[in-house]
Amino acid sequence: MEILQQIWEVTLGTVTDVLPIAAIIFGFQFAVIRKKPANLGQILFGFVWVLVGLSLFLLGLEWCLFPLGRLMAEQLTDPNFIHAGKAVADAANQINWSDYYWVYLFAFLIGFSTTIAEPSLIAVAIKANEVSGGAIGIWGLRLAVALGVAIGISLGCYRIVVGDPIHWYIISGYIVVVIQTSFAPKMIVPLAYDSGGVTTSTVTVPLVAALGLGLSETVPGRNPLIDGFGLIAFASLFPMMSVMAYAQISEYRARAKSADVESAESST
Structure with a gap:
């Protein structure tokens, strides 16, 4: 009964959250545009699937992902795991950032893998590939973003371990982003920010x-x-750097290849 009650509460909350969106969309459609949308039945059926999908996703977060992330952090930072062979009392009094290397590795891998699976990133990469006529590769963009997220989350975990103020990291990161913006290809800058x-x-x-x-x-x-x-914040900041760096490296390689072709043609 408790599980059914949780499912009902989450579903009811999802309906409450989605209804204003539906009201705005259909309100503009019928009151402002004054045209019946094509395939209205299919659209309504799609809204039902949105409600079902969001409800199941929120339940999955509550029952699995949040507890799993916290459990992994607790296990990886357990003094018995970090300081194997040392007394627990001594381990509790000693905090060395290098002892948490498993945490950094886990943060890197989980940041990379979750970003690769991110539906919103896949959608943006597909659209960027279509609009650019194939100049921006789908997998190239996804890998660049995932690498940036992985590095950012690892650095963020390091900051938590050592206790540094977060604002110095964010300020330094945005200084790098501003500098990169001046040198990166103009086509990639808005996409990097997105x-x-x-x-x-x-x-x-x-x-x-x-x-x-x-x-x-x-x-x-x-x-x-x-x-x-x-x-x-780290997961949002570092992909900007990695995407612009990816574009700069690609542009440099293209110029080097073009220069090699020109030199080969001139020599013949």
């Missing part, structure tokens, strides 16, 4: 947020409210 936003979506955020909270709760001297949040 890529930072699409990473903070349905798959990445739950695990990353749970990881940050779990890590701050288990590292001695950390406050979950102050140190537990902020990983999402």
Whole structure:
């Protein structure tokens, strides 16, 4: 009965959240545009699937992803695991950032894998490929964004372990972004900025947020409210750098290849 009650509460909350969106869309369609949309039945049927999908997804977050992310953080930061062979009392009094290398590796891999599976990023990559006429590769963009997220989350976990103020990291990161913007191909700059936003979506955020909270709760001297949040900012910032770097490297390689072709033609 408790499970059924949770399903009902989540479904009811999803309906409450989605109804205003539907009211705005259909209100403009019928009151402003004053035209009946084509395939109205299919659209309504799609809304039903949206409600079902969102409800199941939210239940999955609550029952699986949030507990899993926190559990992994607790296990990886357990003094018995980090300081194998040392006394637990000594381990609790010693915090060395290098002892948490498994946390950084897990953060890197989970950031990379969740970003690759991010539906919003896949949609943006497909559209960018279509609009650019194939100049922007789907997998190239996805891998560049995923690498940026992975590096950002790993660095964010390092910040939680050592307890550094987050604002210095974010300020330094945006200084790098501004400098890169001046040199990156103009075509890629808006896409790089959007890529930072699409990473903070349905798959990445739950695990990353749970990881940050779990890590701050288990590292001695950390406050979950102050140190537990902020990983999402790293996940949004670093993809901008990685996408622009990917475009700059691609442009450099294209110029080098063109120069080689020209030199070969001139020599013949």
